[in-house]
Amino acid sequence: MDDVNIDNDNNNNDDVEEQQLQHEEAATDQEQERIVTTSRHLKINSVLKRKETFPLRTRNKVDVLVQEFLNKLEDDIHDMLCDNGEYDDEYRGLDCNRDTEEEVEAIVLLFPDVLTRKNQIREYQDVDAYDYDEDEEDPFDVREFYPIQSLAVKCVGFYKDFVSNVKAVSFIPLLARLAIKLDLFEEEERGGLLCQGGGNKIVYNHYNVLENLMHSDLTYRSDDACKREHHEAVDDKYLQVLIQLRKIGLLKKEDIQKYNLILKLCGEYGHFSEKRFRFLIEWDPNALLISPNFNGSRPTIQRFQTVFESGIRYFPKKKGINLLFGAGHNLHFHKSGAGNRYYPFERACTGIGYEQVMKVVEDTLIRYLDTPINVADALLSAAVDENVHLDCVYFLLRRQPDVLVKLLSSSSSASSPTTSTLVDATAAGTNDNDNHSINNVNSGDLIIRKRKRG
Template identity: 50%
Template sequence: MDNHPNIENENGEQQEAQADEQEQIDAAAAAAETKRRHLKIDSVLARKGKFPLRNRKKINVLIEEFLVKLEDDIHDMFFENELTDADTYDALDSDRDTEEEVETALRFFPEVLSRRKDVYAGRFRYPIQELALAHDVQNGKYQCNVKTVLFIPIVARLAIEFDLFEEDERGGLLLGFGRYGDNTLHQLMLTDQTIEGDNREQQHEAVDDKFLQVLIQLRKLGLLKKEDIQRYDLLHCLCGEDYFAEKRLRFLVEWDPNALTQTDRFGHVPLDYMVRSIQGFESVFEYGIRYFPKKKGISLLFHTSNSWLTPFHYACKHFGYEKVKKIIEDTLGRYSSTPINSADALLSAAIDENVHLYGVYFLLRRDPDMLQKLLSSSPSSTSMAVADCDINININTNCINDTTDEVNSRKEKDRKRKRCID
């Protein structure tokens, strides 16, 4: 009786081994049959002229039909981006398909890259515009597509080689779409808003890694230029995403630190948008201090937008005043070897209409004796400016408590700024 379970296990293992062996035999037989058919087709085409007229005509029809269907299938390959079960997914996949294979297909049918397709309700897209995002059939939303995004550089390169778009469209990279005229570069700033589960941090990192690889490759090919970062508000877009994409942030900032000080159409600097992640807020602020240590870096905290709110206000609202204050002091402490020029920073904040007066108050709280020092050592014109600051400073920490209307106004602008995939 005790041996029965062992016998059953042995029988089960034998049956499983036999099934695997039979599957391998069937696969080998299918491969052999496929090869035989290919050789036969090659032979038929090589001796086509020896066939009767009727057969030659039929061969011509079949060849034309084959080429049309193959071209359509290659075109469809770029648009079938619905993420389904891994076992049934057979669309373009960089984990399986190589760049060489994709390039081979496109060199036979380059025109597919300039053919648009109605992807949804009259929304037409080119293949390059469908490689960064995927459609999640379970929730109907779009998410970042790590399976196809790596093919963007080769698609753009071949489109340029075959002269399929205008020169200023860079192989389709800069073609606008959607209600805000976003392009593929904007898509490469997106993070995934549909990721769930215990391993979501790893999935977010995978998206950041893959999208960064594309940006690096585009830069090497000369298809992503430094001026694009500010021209298309790329840093603003990245900072406005829900997930803190640390690697892409570093890539953009280290390439063009001045983008940290750029304002978008709403008057916001990138730091304004980094309010969904306290780590992201700290990183962007630290970059500001690293690249602009004397006065401009600290002033970014108090830059006023069209709504007269500042990154400092938004951060305090989302993370709390004490946490934000600690981040600021810790960051300034790490860069104590290149300390803020408090006097210049104070005067700059006082006369710059784009810097909130709370910035002046903040600097004075850090160095209460600064006004007296300036008044006793500065020329008369500077003394007048400092005195004017002193008269107008009647601020306390209550200024971080924005009104509901102001916050709602900011959220509405943020929604408009968010990159649209429609």
């Protein structure tokens, strides 16, 4: 037994000695390479310094080689800023874990033209195999982007899908600031932040940098923990960029609505970026109230709860609750090709389930008991607004059944047009209560109540 232990100790000692020897050899090789490189640099400096003492042919050759060197170096810098490789050994772009802002600024100041030089990406487009004529049609579409646009998203794969560029996105404020300092773009383009992407045809991604900072990756990974970690990293990185741009005045409050940033953030089919959403809504709560033609993404509990809770928080009297049932708001509204309207409540019930949706709604309202809803105003608004689903009327009446009596009694001296409209709208639904009750809404079979118009 002792002999076996002695042999094991000897083997372990031999392994340790071998590893130490390898480390020493590697250190020696690195030092030798450093010495050789330094010697080359010194020799090049000496050649350039003494060039005028050389024969004519040598002087001309030095000029040619210097120009070639500068051209290749500039090309490589541009490639680094626009790298669209995967995050593996092939990726040679900027990396915030390796490169510093000081290093990037130093090289850009020497080669400023790289910031206004576009990068071309050939993306395969779907072409009908039966109609395709290779002599007349090109199956590829050429997209062109400035380097600052490539820092927000990367085009990867054969079809050039857009994914988040987590390693390089943090350099966007620096490049924008340098471009403004060097006067490389028009003033209204803000250092390239507002330049649009483009191609030969109508392409999916024609957004500017601010819009691309709303990007979220698809849930393409199989491990849930890995997905969460990745999406949280994306949300954190992109949020920090938005904060920096705001601090230096390159992200303005009016940009949120002008470029529909909330719409694009909620419309991503990937992970819902809650941190970026809260940052933008806290800055401009009115962005919740815009009503675009929103082709909504897949509903999730997190997305629905966060947006509805924000509506109640910032607009507790009536608009917040109407967001739940209003057509065109940011809770997942979209309008189909046939012209049918899908309301947030309806779409959420379809995608998530009626019981879960109602639990989110009730739990949210309970958390905001200190800012109670003005049921009367909300009810009147829901009754007369054609963009608010009639389910809103039923929902409010169920929560406060006596509100209608109070409204009628308060206007007993004269029936106002608004109250009359409320009575008509409520009666229209009540007369057909068996078929149109909000209780009939469930996750698999939604009944859409249509307003009667005179």
